[in-house]
Amino acid sequence: MEPDLFTAAAEDRQEKDPSSSPLAVRMRPRTLDEVVGQQHLLKPGSPLRRLVGEGSGGPAGPSSVILWGPPGIGKTTLAYVVSKATNKRFVELSAITAGVKEVRAVIEGARRATGGYGKETVLFLDEIHRFSKAQQDSLLPAVENRWVTLIAATTENPYFSIISPLLSRSLLLTLESLTDDDLSGLLRRALADERGLGGAVSLPEDAEAHLLRIAGGDARRALTALEAAAGAALSKQEKEISLLTLEETVDRAAVKYDRDGDQHYDVASALIKSIRGSDVDAALHYLARMIEAGEDPRFIARRLMISASEDIGLADPTALPTAVAAAQAVAMIGFPEAALTLSHATIALALAPKSNAATLAISAAQEDVRKGLAGPVPAHLRDGHYKGAAKLGHAQGYVYPHDVPGGIATQQYAPDAVRDKQYYRPTRYGAEARYADVVERVRERLGRTAGDGTGPSAG
Structure with a gap:
């Protein structure tokens, strides 16, 4: 039996008895106009609209589409809508469980269906990035000969995970994460629509806010939690899904945290101060509160990057690369x-040796600049790559450090006004102890004196 017959049978059961399917399936959009979010892809005349034949004489465009975006934002839904809008058979495979044999079987079935009854x-194909190069190669003949309309979904960057021949033959559509407004509209539709809960229960504001937080931008997760909570409320003969019922159903307490209010800044501040x-x-506790409350992970990652320079600096030179790598991975x-x-990243930063010497150094240097302690750049350091520079004395007498034993040339670098300022005062913590020894020797070699002794104290 071909895979599409299973799909057809499931759709037939759903039409006869909608309640037999999960709420997320029942609320699956039937047209592009019912799709939640992704408005940048749904504008009139967009490639997606043209793919289903809107605004033209019929379906047009490439025979392969790659949908790239995080989980739960509607990749499967868009593929389903395209098949319904174009009146085509819909066959779904997952690269996690399917291989070349299953793909070839579907392609052969598609060729028979087209030749036999013009369908x-x-x-x-979900999770296409899990297919090897050879497995992806097996899709090319079907795409090139238009035996199927391939719609592939991936959560990973397609430029790294999909072979170039397939990528070049495909329309790449980048899907965006669903906003709270998108999910709120979806929940209201599911509560009222006859395909959904048909007005059997209501969802008060506090329960909705908690549901949006635990959904984390995932429409499927939001609808699944709503369905479970609605069932629990109705079993208790309640017409409203209370916050308590929702907490009991999803087994997650509501975190007191307002992403736009004091809690947002208080918890973020506590995270950084604990690090x-x-x-x-303590740092992990505050991190967990932010995650459970649905905080934007990119916001957390940005705070960690700042902490790496502000509070750790050269005491552990790996701290900033760790935080930056975390931010890139999170994105x-x-x-x-x-x-x-x-x-x-939080554990690495919390347990790293601490130094605010870099923070104090730039703050002191900026303060002097604001006071007007700048002065002209020493003549031997000025640009000498233009006609007439030598006559002005620019770049004359400059000593190239690489020509000097030890690589340190005894010459003045700072303007006269701040010649003897020592902004960087390294600590003796962690790896910065090495820098403390180095800077002492370098300053001595440069003939720098302590001057007035002004400059930051790293403590």
Whole structure:
């Protein structure tokens, strides 16, 4: 039996008895106009509209589409809508469980369906990035000969995970994460629509806010939680899904945290101060509160990058690269896996030796500049790459450090006004102890004196 017959049977059961399907399936959009979010792809005349034949004489465009975006934002839904709008068979495979044999079987079935009764096929291949190069190669003949309309979904950057021949033959559509407004509209539709809960229960504001937080931008997760909570409320003969019922159903307490209010800044501040104080357990507690409350992981990652320079600096030169790598990983993978990366970075920063010497150094230097302590750049350091520079004395007498034993030339670098200023006062903590020895020797070699002794104290 061909895979599409299973799909057809499932759709037939759903039409006869809608309640037999999960709420997320029942609320699956039937047209592009019902799709939640992704408005940048749904404008009149957009490639997606043209793919389903809107605004033209019929379906047009490439026979392969790649949908790239985080989980739960509607990739499968868009593929389904395209198949319904173009009246094509819909066959779904997952690269996690399917191989070349299953793909070839679907392609052969599509060729028979087209030749036998003129029914074209949409092949939706989820998690295509899990296919090897050879497995992806097996799709090329079907795409080139238009035996199927391939719609492939991936959560990873397609330029790294999909072979160039397939990518060049495909329309790449980048899907954006769903906003709270998108999900709120979806929940209201599910509560009222006859395909959904048909007005059987209502969802008060506090429960909706909690549901949006635990959904984390995932429409499927939001509808699944709503369905479970609605069932629990109705079993207790309640017409309203209370916050308590929702908490009991999803087994997650509502975190008191307002992403636009005091809690947002208070908890973020506590996270950074716990890292600064090297209390790794407290830092993880505040990190967990932010994650559970649905905080944007990119916001957390930005705070960690700042902390790495502000509170650690050269005491552990690996701190900033760790925080930056975490931010890049978070941007690529999103929640829930991003929680692991944020935990990794938070622990590393909390347990790193601390130094605010870099922070104090630039603050002191900026303060002097604001006071007007700048002065002209020494003549031998000025640009000498233009006609007439030598006559002005620019770049004359400059000593090239690489020509000097030890690589340090005894010459003045700072303007006269700040010649003897010592902004950087390294600590003796961690790796910065090495820098403390180095800067002492370098200053001595440069003939620098302590001057008035002004400059920051790193403590």
